[in-house]
Structures are given as structure tokens and as C-alpha cells.
Amino acid sequence: MITVALAGNPNTGKTSLFNTLTSSYEYVGNWAGVTVEKKVGTLTNKQGQLIDLPGIYSLSPLSRDEGVTTSYLLDESPSMLMNVVDASQLERNLHLTVQLLEYGAPVVVALNMIDVAESRGLHIDERELANQLGAEVVPVIARTGRGCDELVRLTKPEHRTNRLLQPRRFEYGSLLERAISELETKLPADAGPKRWLALQFLEGNILVLQKLRQLVDPAWLQLFYDATELQLKQQTGAKDMSQYIRSQRAEIIDGWLQRSLRETHKTGRTLTERIDDIVTNKFLGIPIFLVFMFLTFKLxxxxxxxxxxxxxxxxxxxxxxxxxxxxxxxxxxAAFIKSVILEGIIGGVGGVLVFVPQIFILFLIISFIEDSGYMARIATVMDRLMEGVGLNGKAFIPMIIGFGCNVPGIMAARTIEQPKERLLTILLTPLMSCSARLSVYSLFVGTFFKSNQALIVLSLYVLGVVAALVLAKLFSSTIVKGESSLFVIELPPYRIPQWRTLMRSTWEKGKGFVRKAGTFIFGGSVVIWLLGYTGPSGWNVSMDESFLKAIGSVIAPLFAPIGFGNWQAGAALLTGFLAKEVVVSTMGIIYAAPDDAGLSGMITQFFSPLQAYSFMVFILLYVPCLATVGVIRKETGSSLWTWFSVGYALVVAYVIALAVYGTCKALGFQ
Known part of the structure; x- marks a missing residue:
């Protein structure tokens, strides 16, 4: 089995190409950092594996996800590199191409979005470009599959051309060439691609530096680097070696493009630019986003x-x-078996499954936002607001992902370069209202706010964002201090998402909810039912004599000031730490109605509309679920920050719910 590594700049359609070449599905979106770990699939010809690496601009990593690509090239030996470039942004994309060509493995360039380039009046002579690069160049449209068969064909060893078998060498001037040769002689034979390692070291690649320190005396390396850089500055006037190397590559790329790229006609302002005048307007951008979210909840x-x-x-x-x-x-x-199935399993799991249509519709709309290109615009319009609280617009992307599930949202924070901003984003993303909470909202808004369901749910989502921004300002000026970073993000052209892609994306996001209902919530419902079925006096007791009531009654008085001091709510909140959906399944078991009143009918006997809203506010903000706590521990590598994330969320939830309940009650709302 051959191994093909897929590499490219963010937003070049790399993951879409991965899905097409492997006939599989991975998480696809239109913003930098969608792939935060390498993913593996089998090529459609079943003769090799395709490794989807994170989108990067350079092999010198700035963030954790970018480091995945460099680490892979250092630790593995792929049979081939497949470089995905955006045909409409060729000059910028080719900087990474040069670095991949220098690695020494065969390189195939997938010239993606060739249709976009043509619509902008750009004609690329792929044969001439291939001659200049010394690599095979294949025009493709990843979203439709055009050119993908040719890419798969070129992965076969018997179809590799002389171009693919001959390593490329680019000259960087006599001084650097001498330095590269000197460092190569110091490296052992099994070090890997020596010239590539030397170049990456001189360019300042921290991961390559760490590797070379294991192979060469670190003190000599430092002296060698400093001396080379000093000589280079004296001879060329360059600011540093990395700048000089980039300028040399820019000259090489400019020569390639002069021979292979021409402009066929002048294009006016594109539709994307005209739409962006409106949706990224500094006054209209955020209101348009809020209207879009309101329509989302209406649907x-x-x-x-x-x-x-x-x-x-x-x-x-x-x-x-x-x-x-x-x-x-x-x-x-037996009566015991009937009870556990009808009241425990159907009452618990079924109480969650009824909200599957709403969950899938929300995921469908989120998938549309991602695939259409609007996601990057949301981050852009939020940048000024985020900057004011110590973050930047890129931090809002994990938060938006958190609307679906907090776990991948937190993992997406790996794309943030500054450690301070990355930590803040990890701590605040759990305040975003995930799809698990949506089942709780659906139950309560459908019962108490039938005529204003979308508005009530929108208010909860906005409250979560506002709370996160306020806390970001507080934390960034107190406990999490550090340098701020500049916000840079590509704005891809708007596209009409393909229906098949939307359906596949929606299913991939939503199947986790269904799987959780059939496993985790299933088991939890049985345990909760058992606690309600048994008590100090034995089996088959009434709910008022059960262990479940005893547990809920311990903490119920704590919630009286915020409107729901009954033991049923307390028990549901405790189980909600496992997964927010379990709140609904717990209520389905506790409030099991002997008649046709149903769960909605029963909770009206224990909650008023104001108490219901206060309960939803608390659910929105209180402790992250168990899976989210686990990923916070993994991403921060700190038990202290993990416990802090649990503790501060509980305090914030209580304070805000108390403020909402007290204020509304004082104003006469019930």
C-alpha cells in the first residue's frame, strides 16, 4: 500500500478532494483550520492510503495544527505528496509548493477551483507550469470530481513520470548554498532529506531545529545559524534569513507565472465582492448575522x-x-421488565429522540453556512468586537462550531497561534449553546413559549455569546494575560453548496446525537429509572420514596432563589453533567404521566414560564458535559484549568440565572 500525503493552504478544497478521492466523508468547511488532525482514507483504487494533513501556508508551524504537517514529514516517509492549490490564488499557494518539492518525494499538484480562475479571466497553461515545477499538474474541481480520476491514476507507481521521480533543487545564492552544504555534511545518512532539513532549519522551522539538536551538537548549531545570518545581513541587507529565503522563492514563483499564467480578460467586481459589501459591512454585518440566526431558529x-x-x-x-x-x-x-422498557427506555431515550428532526435541521443550516463560504464572513464581522475583549475573529470560529458540539469546537482552537488566545477560546467555547442543549430548549419553548419559540432560543444563543465576550474581557485582563495576535483569514468565494454534500455533512454531524441516544443515554436512562424505581424501603416504590428524590432533594434548596427549587429539577441537573440530553431523559422518567398529559403537560405543574426560562439559562451556562471536560483536559494539559472551567461556569450560570429571574420577577413577569 502506497501512502499519499495531501497538503495545501487553508481553503483550497483539500478536504473536499480527500472525500472524493477516498469516496468517504470528512469534516468539510470553508475556513482556515477545518482539519485539525491528520485523517486517513483509502484511495478509490484500493491501492493506497491518503493522509489529509491540516491546511498550512508554510512548513514553519505557527499553531498546533500546522505542526501536524511538519511532524508528519519529519517522522514518516510518504510515497507521494499531493499538493492542492487554489488556481485563482496561484502565486500565494506556490510558496508551499516549493517547500514540498524540496522535500524530495514525488509531488503531484492538484490545480483546484480551475473554474473559479477561469471566471476571473485567468488562463493557466498547466503543461508549461508542470515543466517549470518539475511536477505533474492536474486541473481539478474537487466539488464535482473533475480531474480526480487522473490524480488517482498518477498515484500508481507504474504511471509515475520522469518528472515525479526527479527531485527539484532551487538555488538560494552562494552564501546559503555553502551553508546548506556544510550542514548536510554534519547530518547522518539516515537523517532524512538533508537539503530540505538544512533549508527548513535556516528558515527558522522550530520542529526541524528540535530534530537537528538530536543529531548535531546544539551549541554548534546555534553558532552556525548566527554566523550565517550575520553574513547574509551584511551581504544582502535582508532583515533575517527567513525573509531572504521567502524573497528568493518569490522570485522563482514570479518566473514560473510569467511563463504559465496570463489574463484573458479584465473582470469587474465579482458577485462575492458585491455580497461582501453588505454582509461584512461594519454596521450591517452583525445585525445580518442575528437575522440569519433568527431565521435558522424559525425553521x-x-x-x-x-x-x-x-x-x-x-x-x-x-x-x-x-x-x-x-x-x-x-x-x-414481568412487571419489572415492562416498567424498565416502557418507563425507563422509551420514556428516557424516546424523550430525547423526539427532538432529532430539530437537531438535524439545525445541523443542515450550519453545514450550509460552512459550505457556502459565509462562516469566514461571520468571523470577519466579529473581529472588531472580539478584539475589544482580548481575542480576534479567528476565535469566534471554534465558538460557532460549538453551536453544533462543544468538543470539536474546543479542538478547533488548535488553529489559534497565541497560547493566551487559544486557552481563552478553550475556556469560553463551552458557553456556546450546543445541539445537546437544544433538546432541553425544545421541550420548554414548545411548552411555555409556543408563539415565540425562535425568539426565545435566539435570546439564549445570544446570551451565551455575550457571556463569553464579557468573561473574555475579564479573563484576558486578569488571569490569562499575553500578547494579542493579528487576525488574518481568507474569504473564499461564495458557492451554492451541493445537495449531496449538505446531506452527508448533516448526517455526519447528527449521527453522533443518534448514536449517543442509543448508547450513552440508553444506559443512563436505565440507571436513572432504577434510582426512581428503588428506595430505602425496597423495590417498586413511588417516585417520592425513591433514591432519585433523595439525591435531588439534597441540592434542590440551592436552586430555589433562581426559580426551580424542586427535587426533580435538581436531579435532572445532576445527570445533565453526563450529557445535556440526559436532562430530558431524566425528566421523561421523573415526570412519567399516568394519563395522556405527556411530559409537556406534566412540567407545567412544576414550572411557570419565567421559571422555565431561568432553567434554560442555567442549562445554557452551567458545567460542561463529561466529554467536553475530557477534551478541555486534553487540550490544556492542565487539571487546574479543567477544574477552573467547571467551577467558573457553575458560578456564572447561577449568577446570571439569579439576575434574570430576579429582574423579570420584579418587573411582574411570571
């Missing part, structure tokens, strides 16, 4: 999601529950 709750959820609820609690009950009666199942 999710009022127009499509809730009617579908109601139909699914009627099915599960009607024919399905009655049918299973009749089947259990027919086989003579």
Missing part, C-alpha cells in the same frame, strides 16, 4: 422542526409504546 422550531417532532412524539408514545406494551403482555413479561 428549526416554528416552521419545520416542531411539527416533525410532534409527529415523531405521537408515533413513539402512541403506536410504538402501545405495540411494545402489548408484545410484553403477550409474552408474559
Amino acid at each position: 428549526t422550531f416554528d416552521w419545520i422542526g416542531t411539527p416533525l417532532s410532534d409527529e415523531l412524539d405521537a408515533l413513539l408514545n402512541g403506536p410504538v409504546k402501545d405495540g411494545i406494551g402489548s408484545l410484553l403482555d403477550t409474552v408474559g413479561a
